[in-house]
Amino acid sequence: MRIGGRLAGAIEVLAEVEERRRPIANALKDWGTAHRFAGSGDRAAIGNIVYDALRCKLSHAFLMDDGSPAALAHAVLYRQWGISPETLAGMLDGDKFAPEPLPEATLAAFNSRSLADAPDAVRGDLPEWIVPAFQENFGEGWLAEAEALNLRPPLDLRVNTLKADREKVKKALSRAGADLSAIAPNGLRIPPGAGPDRLPNVTAELSFQKGWFEVQDEGSQIVARLVDAKAGQQVLDYCAGGGGKTLALAAAMDNAGQVHAYDADRTRLAPIIERLRRAGTRNVQVHDDAAGLEGLQFDRVLVDAPCTGTGTWRRRPDIKWRLSEKNLEERTTQQAEVLAAASRFVKPGGALVYVTCSLLPAENQNQVQAFLAANPDFSAEPVETLWPGLFPGVAAHPHFTAGAFATLTPAITGTDGFFCAILRKRV
Template identity: 40%
Template sequence: MKPGARLQAVAELLEDIASGGVADAAASRYFRERRYIGSKDRSSVAERLFAILRRRARLDWWVNRILERSPDSPPPAARHRLIADLILVDNWGMQKFLDSFDGEKHHPAPLSRAEKTLIEKLADQPLDHPEMPRWVRFEVPEWAEGKLTELFENDDAELAALNENAPLDLRTNRLKCDRDAAMEALKEQGLTVEAAPWSPLAIRVEGRPALGNLPAFHEGIVEVQDEGSQLVALLADAKPGQWVMDYCAGAGGKTLALAAEMENKGRLVASDISAKRLMRAVERLRRAGVHNAERRPLDGEHAQWFKRQAGKFDRVVVDAPCSGTGTWRRNPDMKWKIGPEDIAELQVKQREIIAAASKLVKTGGRLVYATCSILPEENEQTIAGFLADHPDFQVVPVTKIWAERIGTECPVEGDFLRLSPKKHGTDGFFTAVLEKKPQTSTT
């Protein structure tokens, strides 16, 4: 692809995302529909796309300032963001724009008068400006800046880490081998890897290799899973022979991890409101060598089945739908798609889900609640509300489980696991483990 064609691809993807598309899915679909685009071009387009998404607030601030747009104006056009990025980051001059924005086939359309004005007035400006509000400088939504500042106790490094590139983590599949063997296999296949610090199964990979081409991936030796997510499955402490429910299984990432901990022994049920998402787990389960798992959609057709399972499960893991604030470094576009009203709606949904899932837990069994959110209202507050309504459950400190299950130094203190990108090098995760108390006699 010529440079102009790459820029046009970025502009089209930015427009797709601005109209509601999700960056990862939009990019995958775009390249799938254009298989003629080579790997180097795909990498170049994706790299600039995600870089612009990580700089969106600052780019928009400059565009609005130069074009004298009011704060209430709609977000700037995708092309304006692209143009601002090329000037502020790559220091493009007018002639370079005229050479690429020429309207030729697969190139961006010629510059408008407003775009030429933008280029002229942005020349020689820095990306960061002292007049930028704090939420703009740290690339977080304005509504979230105060919450996050309080949560992180004014630690600017924590805010900045939410916008950094996330590492690529793999989970060793214990059904196939141990971590040392998996790392050796990956090294032999050309990867640079190291053991991640917290999960005894986690392998951190340098760069962004094409995992789909690796024998270690095809053979089910490793799966892509953030180290923080691996810890959620480990803290469930699922044992061989138990009955375990992955209540919000999605495409089965934690189901795979739970199956390995159970050594393929016992009953493992993956459930989700989306039968389509569960279907995506089929190939992953087969590749990993899992054969003790079954799928049960959370729909009306299976409602009676779930009622009959009340009080039967040793472990019920609830990876609840959430704001995803802990994954912003992986999904920088998603931070601009949610607001306070969405958080309020999610809180209601989370309380409904954990209450429904708790009915499946047997006496002495455990309910594991997790989110990839860093907001207390989706985490500690949800647990507090649940415990107030369900006095038959009690908290099991994660430090206690960690000592028994993992044995290394626990990354947190207190009852709950709360992880952050800056402090722990993982996505932002929250995990609480609750145990159902034995019934007390009233006689």
């Protein structure tokens, strides 16, 4: 397909996402099924346009004075792919699969408007009601934080030290351009590329099938390391989901001790069994019923709580525009319930590690402070004092709130957004 067909395909998918409020991945999959003539490179390019468009939806619409799918898709090529309107017009000329040209008024707006004149929400490509929360969390740096969430994410991998070391996996993935992560000691990173570039399908690699590595954002690897699980300990991953952090904990413990992985959602938990088998773990017990945990006490309890996912907007920009204040209220209620339930399993002297992939104070520091006020037998252990020992020689570090809590972000640490608090139970 030429660029005209790819542009037209992206416009179709954007319309589907907008009109039917569908997840991007589902809309792209259905488009590919209905257009089997499109090759893998075409589908990747179309997906890139769609994701880029939705990451910067408000600023694209402002500069084009038009928020239609066609205007957003064209804005991607103009602003993010470096193709001028004049050059693109020449590329589309004579292409029978190209979309209709944009109205002259839209092009005139793009040539005359400046983001400097736009409201804060537009400059940051944030829902307007979210801006105060970012300003509260990051102060004068809020806009840089918001802008970093609008960039393409890399592909991060965690080396499974039960089966391989980092240099061995890096060599095996040399064709994919994998290099060492900046912070996570067992991480590798593949850059995101630009324009129509597609990321490699690393799960098709033999080294993946052998269990040498897992796909896991570096931020997720970092918060799993902050649990500080050691060989011989008893550890509970209370909201285990698909098992990414469970696998990291099991490897950190070198298959010694015990990791209990629990999630109330059996659908989310289902993939963990195959992942554990491939990784060669022998110290994990999986639970889909909390009754199986009754009477147990743990050295470490990890709560990767349900949240709004604001820290993952680079990867899932569509959820940014579906998020509402009601959603936030529902999540904070769930988080409080999960924290209370999980805290029962922490033994005296043990640690409750609270994690979200959110960047909103209501889900993070405010949630923790409310828990601590209601549970005086717990106290916050400063993450800032633990950081140098867990990440020796690493210059980069998270944003520390009063030294007690850690926030990872694309702008600060080059990772997805994560919040981490370590709460120690008194003996």
